[in-house]
Amino acid sequence: MRPDAVIEPLSTSTVSVRIASIALLGSLLLWRSVATCADWGLDATTGLTRNDNLTNAFESRDLKADTAVTATVAGGVHQQLSTSTGLGVNLVAEGTQYSRYEGLDNLGAGARAQLRTKFGLGPEAPWAAFTARALHRDYRDDLRDGWDYNAGISVGKQLSDRWSVRGSLGYDAFVADRASARGVPGLSTAAYDIDGWTLGAQAAFRLTEADLLSGALSWRDGSVTAVTHPDLEVLEYSDAAVIDGTFSDSNRMIAYRTAAATRTASLTWSHALGRSTSVNLNYTYRSSRTDHGSGTYVSNIVSVVLGYSY
């Protein structure tokens, strides 16, 4: 070292970058050591989805419906840690483009991990899985940009050749990158920051060799974001509100956050087009009742998705 050299303290961002680099390098070395017998895979979907209540509105004047093109890609590796337990790590990318409400168009990128264990041999052995996912969503409406987190446990069992059931408990949170400067006096502007707990149950039945019909029910307790025309009554039971840039046209609209219990029922028909591809038709009914009893948001969502797995 030269005698006149000056040692300067590292900035916080530099330290973060170094820690991240070391973590990445360590992960790569770890995976390289097991990659010789790891199971690399790629899953992709593309489809169309129609939601008749994007705004989570309960008054007809606030209802906004639209159709979106969706695409997801997840690629990663599965490593069997023991005869019963496997770990999967995937990088995930998602994209959604709406035909009308462009502010909802978004690209997501992140990672997903799953630790899954079977309690015994064979397809009918019960299993349990812990899954965690973090995805950063970049919206065309910048105020909506943020991190989408999911984590949960699920358990399942194939009851017979045709019937299988599963249950799940999960936590989800969306944390926006920044808050708007244009809010409602006296309220937080973090209207897009929501979280909640979801309890779910699903049953699936094999109709034919290629066809699978599944039904699912879920109950979510947490906060939701809804969009409405300016309404003082609504603001009374919300704890955050912001001027919404996506649905505001000639009339300004407000996005607000409120606590609600959400019930969801869905039915999916999945038809295998081969060993790696399937076409899937889904209908979801979603109903959110605000904790204050001020209203119930109802959404009907229909989607058709082509799925591929390698």
Added chain:
Amino acid sequence: MRSIPGMPIVFTMLLATAAAAPAATLVAKVVGKDGKAIQNVVVVVVPEAGIPNRAGPPPIELVDQVDKEFTPYVKPIRVGSLVAFPNKDNVQHHVYSFSPAKAFELPLYKGTPAQPLLFDKPGVVRLGCNIHDWMIGYIYVSETPWFGKTDQAGLARIDKLPVGRNHVRVWHPWMIGPEEATVRIVDLAEAQPVALQWQIALEPEFGSRRAPMPGDAGYR
């Protein structure tokens, strides 16, 4: 022997070829209720005169794992044979069977396990992989050395059969009804090939589906 109306040209050619064989020959054809050929049907011939003891060391048969599937899907072998399970994928498999004819487990492995397994009881052995639940395969352990398996045309030709009275039966993993209900008694003569046809009903095997279902991360 039953005559087969509308016998396909290939079937007739197989019979013509068989005429030159020094021992008895059987050509079996298996179709479904819709008349379409059925592949992977095991055809077993049991002579009334009895089954000779095996001479020499038992052969080593192979059931591979390729692209996360068992290959072949149905493997007929003679009782007393050894079977090796080479894993030709780059991932680990965990092969097992609960079947009374041969219950076993080959925990996580790549490559070929050191020792092949002895299949010393006649019967059907259903194979599975505990990692990839959709992987299913079958080993049919025959009590006789005279057996065959139908090809895509639904045909199986078995040569060098003992002349005399024989019991012939068929089996398929998805077959409705017992294997014994398919038994035919046939008199085989040298240089006199015999053609037999079965029409069997199948019910699909469900198990775990390999094709993806969006939102379901599956085993990984």
